[in-house]
Amino acid sequence: MSRTRPNSEREGVPSRPATERRAVILNVLAGVEGFVTAPRLHMMISARGMAISLSTIYRTLTAAESEGLVEVLHRGGIWGRVYRYVPPVHDHHLVCTACGDSVPFTCRALEDWFAGIGPRYGFRDVRHAISVAGTCAQCVPTEDA
Structure with missing residues (x-):
């Protein structure tokens, strides 16, 4: 009776513990400026010479999103979903849906509102990240075209 080994072992690539793969994925994502697709x-x-499957990257990004570590935008078309690491400290961004460029912004009224919303519903340790989607000035078609 033969025992099936994981693909990485069959191909001679040592298997990495899930926590190490997760750390690699999140560290690389954290180094990206703005949003990135999973294939990218x-x-x-x-x-970087690391063998991590695309399906593992998708699973890790999905889990990290549910933990509030990754923000996902659904852009549609051939780009599909794009991902951005959300640092433990919250932030706010205007995001271009055409090119993925992002610009950070602050808003005191939002901060005040978020400070009260958690306790109002019995939540503690509330974090937030806000992305406002639109088209940046460089991607807006000119009327001359």
Whole structure:
């Protein structure tokens, strides 16, 4: 009776513990300016000589999103979903849906509102990240075109 081994072992690539793979994925994502697709993140990780499957990257990003560590935008079209690391300290961004560029912003009224919303509903340790989507000035078609 033969025992099936994981693909990484069959291909001679040592298997990494899930926590190490997760750390690599999140560290590379944290180094990206703005948003990135999972396939692009996979290429960046592979370029560093690390063998982590695209499906592992998707699973890790999904889990990290549910933990509030990753923000996901659904852009549609060929780009699909794009991901951005959300540092433990919250932030706010205007995000271009065409090119993915982002600009940080602050808003005292939002901060005040978020400070009260958690306790109002019995929540503690509330974090937030806000992305406002639109089209940046460089991507807006000119009327001359």
